[in-house]
Amino acid sequence: MTQLAAAPTPSVRVRAPGKVNLSLRVGAPQDDGYHPLVTIFQAVALVEEVTARQVPEGAGVQLTVEGPQSERVPLDETNLAHRAAVLLAERVGVAADVALHLAKGVPVAGGMAxxxxxxxxxxxxxxxxxxxxxxxxxxxxxxxxxxxxVPFALLGHTAVGTGRGHLLTPAMTRGEFHWVFATRDDGLSTPEVYGRFDEQADGAHDPELSEDTALMQALRAGDPHALGAALHNDLQDAALSLRPDLERTLDVAREAGALGVLVSGSGPSVAALARSRQHALAIAATWTAEGAADAVWCTSGPAPGARLLA
Structure with missing residues (x-):
């Protein structure tokens, strides 16, 4: 008698991008403790892949992780993927039973989401x-x-974020931009960076998108030189005061001819905009030779948001 093979366990694989904040403008904290933001996100082709697989009823959320620095990723309910599965299950009224496998391609705790x-x-x-x-x-x-x-990782490409950064408006862009990131093995605490920003701020005002007119024009024109000149991060001084060694990382990129360089988000990753893919590789090699980074990552943007893979 021919034995039938067991049907494969249903599974779904999805890819979502990391990001760089081309501009991050931060206002004074509000009564709820949140800082009002105006930020311009660009998704980059450093990606996370999540495979979701059915498990028996009552198994709960099971997490496994692979990839660079995966040992630093929590596997309990503090993990954002775990929280996402539980939230969705609660909202639609199904049991939160799923095995999630995370394949890491975005630096961990590097301000790249x-x-x-x-x-x-x-x-x-x-x-x-x-x-x-x-x-x-x-x-x-x-x-x-x-x-x-999280909303921007769903949307991808390039977008303006307001509110806490979660209210998104797609931004018109042209062409491809080449990025290289310098990462550090030891991260920076986002709350600590914001706390230092509050200490340093002298009458912080509510940010306005009009402050980034030149940056938006550079994106529409597909002009990397103009974009590099317009990069901005209000949190950079706070991050540098907590991690003075990052100043050397910025300087090495400038010496290597980066069109623009800044701390990515709350850090400690540093993002440099290059003229081309080859120039990005040259900046990465210089960072490595100078010992100004623990790891380097070359990529491009904009990239699409979260999407199902065949």
Missing amino acids: GGSADAAATLVACDALWATGLSRDDLLGLAAELGSD
Whole structure:
């Protein structure tokens, strides 16, 4: 008698991008403790891949991780992917039973929203696996509950973020931009960076998008030289005061001819804009030779948001 093979366990694989803040403008904290932001995100082709697989009823959320620095990723309910699966299950009334495998491609704790990309990918993957049928707007609403950067990981490409960074408006861009990132093995605490920003701020005002007119024009023109000149991060001085060694990383990139260089988000990653892919590789090699980074990553942007893979 021929024995039939067991049917494969249903699974879904989703890819979501990391990001760089081309501009990050921060206002004084409000009564709820949040800082009002105006930021311009660009998704980059350093990606997280999440595979969601069905498990027996009552198994709960099971997490596994692979990739660079995966030992630094929590595997409990503090993980954003775990929280995303539970939130979606609660909202649609299904059991939160799923095995999630995270393949890391975004530096961990580097201000590039790798955890947020995991959460966005998990929302898309579990929505498909459980056939919940939520709209992308529904998923964006759930993403905003999980964290300020999660909605952008769903949207991708380039966008203006306001509020806590979670209210998004797509930005018109032309062409491809080449990036290289210098990362450090030891991270920076985002709350600590914001706390130092508050200490240093002298009457911080509510940020306005009009302050980034030159940057938006550079994106529309596809002009990397103009974009490099317009990069901005209000948190950079705070990050540098906590990690003075990052100043050398910035200087080495400038000496290597970067069109623009800045601390990415709350750090400690440093992002440099290059003229071309070859120039990005040259900046990366210089960072390595000078010992100004623990790891370097070359990539490009903009990249698409969270999407199902065949």
